[in-house]
Amino acid sequence: MKKLATGAALLAGLALALPAMAAPGQCSITGLDPFDCDVTVDGGGITFVLPSGETFVFAHEADGEGLAYLIPADAQPGRYPEELGHFAPVEGEAGCWLGEKDGTKFCAALVQ
Numbered sequence: 001m002k003k004l005a006t007g008a009a010l011l012a013g014l015a016l017a018l019p020a021m022a023a024p025g026q027c028s029i030t031g032l033d034p035f036d037c038d039v040t041v042d043g044g045g046i047t048f049v050l051p052s053g054e055t056f057v058f059a060h061e062a063d064g065e066g067l068a069y070l071i072p073a074d075a076q077p078g079r080y081p082e083e084l085g086h087f088a089p090v091e092g093e094a095g096c097w098l099g100e101k102d103g104t105k106f107c108a109a110l111v112q
Contacts, residue, residue, distance in 0.1 A: 029056060029106040039108050046108050056106065057081065058097065064089040068099060068106070 025039035027048045040047040045066060046058040053073030060066040065088045069081040085101030096107040 024111045026109045026111065027056075027107065030104045034107075037108075039110055041110075048108060058087060058106070058108075064097075066097075068097075068104075 021042075022038045022040045025037050025048065026034055027037040027039065027050075028034040029050065032051065035051055037048040045060045047055060049055050055071040055073075055075075057069045057071065058066055059069070065086065068084040068087050070084055071081040072079070075081075084104055085099050087097040087099045087104075087106070090096040090098050090105065093107070095109045096105060098105045
């Protein structure tokens with residue numbers, strides 16, 4: 001059985017993790033079933049790779065909120081990532097955030 005760190009524990013890891021570290025985790029995003037992933041956390045955000053090879057980036061701003069971006073699997077230098085907009089924590093769902101722009105929800109948890 002996997003024990004997962006979510007919500008406050010995950011964000012505490014964001015604040016304390018210097019330099020960035022990748023750890024096994026469980027991730028999900030709207031449109032996909034939950035999947036195993038390597039979650040990279042640092043003082044500024046969360047990053048994980050989707051099964052399609054695209055990279056999801058959450059850049060923490062304050063109070064658990066931030067901006068999210070999607071980087072194509074075949075990203076080339078000079079190309080901008082797709083901006084997914086502002087995300088805020090989902091009340092009652094530790095480790096999950098909801099996008100204001102189109103209702104995209106993502107969740108990330110570290111395996112402990």
